[in-house]
Amino acid sequence: MAAPPEGTPCWADAMFSDVEGAKRFYGEVLGWTFGEASSEYGNYTQAYADGKAVAAVVPPMPGQQSQSQWCLYLASPDAAATAAKIRDNGGEVLMGPMEVGEFGSMLIAREPSGAVFGVWQAGTHEGFEATGVPGAYAWAEFFTREPERTDAFLPAVFPYAVKRMQDDAMDYRMFDVGGDTVLGRMKMTDDFPPEVPPYVNVYFAVPDCDAAVARATELGATLRFGPQSSPFGRFAALSDPQGAAFTVIDTSTTEGDMPKVADVP
Numbered sequence: 001m002a003a004p005p006e007g008t009p010c011w012a013d014a015m016f017s018d019v020e021g022a023k024r025f026y027g028e029v030l031g032w033t034f035g036e037a038s039s040e041y042g043n044y045t046q047a048y049a050d051g052k053a054v055a056a057v058v059p060p061m062p063g064q065q066s067q068s069q070w071c072l073y074l075a076s077p078d079a080a081a082t083a084a085k086i087r088d089n090g091g092e093v094l095m096g097p098m099e100v101g102e103f104g105s106m107l108i109a110r111e112p113s114g115a116v117f118g119v120w121q122a123g124t125h126e127g128f129e130a131t132g133v134p135g136a137y138a139w140a141e142f143f144t145r146e147p148e149r150t151d152a153f154l155p156a157v158f159p160y161a162v163k164r165m166q167d168d169a170m171d172y173r174m175f176d177v178g179g180d181t182v183l184g185r186m187k188m189t190d191d192f193p194p195e196v197p198p199y200v201n202v203y204f205a206v207p208d209c210d211a212a213v214a215r216a217t218e219l220g221a222t223l224r225f226g227p228q229s230s231p232f233g234r235f236a237a238l239s240d241p242q243g244a245a246f247t248v249i250d251t252s253t254t255e256g257d258m259p260k261v262a263d264v265p
Helices: 019-030 079-088 147-157 209-218
Strands: 009-015 045-049 052-058 070-075 092-100 104-110 116-122 137-144 161-165 172-177 180-187 199-205 222-230 233-239 245-250 261-264
Touching: 009 116, 009 137, 019 045, 019 052, 019 209, 070 199, 079 092, 079 104, 079 116, 079 147, 092 116, 116 199, 137 147, 137 245, 147 161, 147 172, 147 180, 209 222, 209 233, 209 245
Parallel strands: 009 052, 070 116, 137 180, 199 245
Antiparallel strands: 009 070, 045 052, 092 104, 104 116, 137 199, 161 172, 161 261, 172 180, 222 233, 233 245
């Protein structure tokens, strides 16, 4: 397996004060199993879908208390160089770059409109071992109230070609790497409560969206949007019992025509 191309989403993890609770929840909803906690790396614990590494969960570091949230990592061949580009284009590096043993190097950053994301330079850990299959990462998009800032930042830091969706009902852009669409950007509307900050929305694939939503809400999740069918699949946005936002999508159940897109110069 080769390291993913620069700018491609390559990993996702989340910090939970109740890691065992998170393992139970995602095990039930997404079918994940979990490896051994790595005490050398703060009890970082990998999640597996059908034996393939697809994400990780970790407890807060001592003295660190923050809202649980999923962090999406974008691939970089040189985390230090990416950190410099982030700073040069109005972003903020919150942590790192730092080496994580032989696994690779990482940093956590905030783009100019406020969404937090990660950058991963692969060592022995190259990222997702599976995508698009049940339980695995399927898609992600930056949600922002200031799309012009995000739209200027992302292609300045990563080698993205940009397209916009030709849909008057939403302000949505897509970012391509090597001809493949790898990431989206959605403008947050007034439907979002003002206290919800910009964030990166991570989608996980499920075989049945409605069944996943039913199980998640039984286990204490909050349904935020959907389920709704689309040309890309049937999806629903949730907050897990510890407040981390994520979306489930069944890409085999589609409805409607694919939207028209146009290149952004």
